[in-house]
Amino acid sequence: MSPEAQLLDVIDTLGTAVSSGDARTGEIQGLMSQILSLSNALDLAEAAAAARLPEWDRLESLARGDVERLMDGLAGAANAGLERRLAGPDAGESPEAPPPGFAEESADHLETIERQLLALEKNPGNPEPIHAIFRGFHTIKGLASIFHAPTVRDLAHEVESMLDRVRIGLLQATPELIDTALRCADALRSLIGGSPLDTADLIKRIHLFNTQQVEEPAVAAVQPEAAASASPCEAANTIKVDTAKLDDLVDLVGEVVIAQSLVESDLAARRAADPRLARNLGQLARMIGQLQKSALRMRLVPLGPLFQRLARALRDLTRLADKQATLEMSGAEIELDRTLLEQLADPLMHMVRNAIDHGLEPPAERAAMRKPPAGVIRLEACHRGGQVEIAVSDDGRGLDAAKILRRAIARGIVKPDAALSTGEILELIFLPGFSTAETVTGLSGRGVGMDVVRWQIEKLRGRVEIQSAIGVGTTFRLRLPLTLAIIDGLLVRSGGARYVLPLFAVREMFRPPPGSVKTIEGRTEVAVLRDRAIPMFRLGELTGVPEPRRDPYESVLVVAQRNGRDCCLLVDSIEGKQEVVIKSLGDWIGYQPGISGGAILDDGNVGLILDLDPLLSRSTESLRA
């Protein structure tokens, strides 16, 4: 290792020793600041060398001399602290076994590395990403020394020295170099995760770069000051909490809310007569409400890292498919429930894969269409009406409705004489067993189709919509709830049971005026509202709870949106609006289309939370069958 590298190692070791309080802080901190200024001087010196500046010799000798003098004493001090730290119970472990904590500490850095590498690829002239990447690998190297992971340390060191040459303009950030760096990041991730890996090939590849020279040196030399600025740790104010603990907290708060509503209904009679009690109950309710909101907010995480994973996948997939694409992202800061985000990764990945594989044309075909050779895939997230909308769009060939219809007819999914609107035809791709790919490629066509995507999204109480125009592109729009834990519901009664309808799906409700409910072909019922006929469903029949057919004029109609169209639901009565905590029905029952979960109602019974779209599709499908 070069003196610089050794020095950097010592700095990292010291940093850890200091932050863990194992070394005598004051003493070490003084040395630390000296070392930091030295290492800055070294950076300067290197930059000067690269640019062949006259200060080089003076700076170098100064820096190197000081470094060597300081080395021994410092290493001793730092290692003393380190040894104390490692003398814990797991000191006897094999050096390659990843110690607990290493993976967590490196995860953020690896993520930054990946994000910045992709940024660098987009804009190779920008110095910011390369510094951030360098810092990331450098920190991992430091961590690896501390956690005694020599393979990780050596690989990180090699990448770091390669990047260093990019930093000072001796190497250019070519796609091949970025590719190698990305592979190294992957290798580090699996090494840190505990799976052994042979890094010899990667190191050989890196050495190839290190022997290359750029014809015109120093053109891209960047200011080292930029490297010294910018805090390497943006997440200093966050702590990591086991999600199980968080879920317990949210569950418990949910129980508190229910207990509170029980107490309130018990005290309802006394409340009117006792202003003090009323005030205190009100205060309690408000505070519990706030507690619940903050507990739920803790589960929210930004979409950014998921988008990042998609960006990485997109890069690899376009190479595999011999296509060119740029990714545009917006709304990475939008926050979603953690569980939801985890379960969103698969369907989103599938949609990006589809966009590359089936959406984007090969460059030649695009040229013929007078489109730029590189396609654009857009990931956009935004808040819309209390929900989160994520759109995945491409500017590719679009979905061919005629082709989809032909295929659906050939597969017997629809009758040849079926009269379907374009929108309805596009919806067909969500049916099981439908795939528009004519050839099965390495990317898509693995037997997982859009039906699974829809299933996964609906399981999250979300919706998928398609918009597509031939030659212009396709957009898949996902609408998702902000959280899986709570829902604003409309409590309705039908038959003997009470159900919760999600409030966002409800447009209006009213008692149908006499004569407004008609039948079509003696069977299908419609309600006429403001001179428009809207299909009507009886909730009791949808849920299969047998009950005598009620007079609609003594019931209530709830108008809901379904696939962008209105429909109405006949219920016996409305019991009010209520915010309910969603409980899963458990793995034994699993996901039942049409049911989002259960809510513990104020009487202690379980009320089912209905998901109208799948519930109605299921009933209309069973009518057709």
Added chain:
Amino acid sequence: MSNPGMIPTSPRKPLPDRTAEKYLTFRCASEEYAVPVSKVREIIGWQEITTIPLAPEYVKGVLNLRGRVIPVVDLRLKLGVAAAPSGPRTCIIIMQLEERRGAHCVGVVVDTVSEVITMTERQRQNTRDFGQGLIQGRFVCGVANVRDSMKLLLDVDATLSRQEAFGAGMEPYVA
């Protein structure tokens, strides 16, 4: 409790049989069933059950067990015996199932819970011993004769199979 080195104080009190296991017995229609106590989490009285639309008839629905939503199966309907209205003695046994996908709790509605008894290997008899195809039911895996009364050993996992209730369905694929 049982010290292997200890000499039994009375010849009529034999060493505890290692195969002895505790069973909870309960009545369903005219028959007396038994399940290993290790599979039972708790027993609760009858309470309101919320029906699940389009579920098989024997899946009575779900109930609220201290804030958790627990599915409930009616054993009479599962075994194909005529349904009976719930009475003051009707109980719901909350059983714990170990499945590939993890542990679940499922409630089972029975007519009445009887007692907890200890059965040894010798008292238990596998239904296979009766000869192929003699026992039609798939849910009884053995019988035991204890104090002149025959208990049917219920195969809890087969009876409460999720697969049978809801089919494999379209389970989300695991990439």
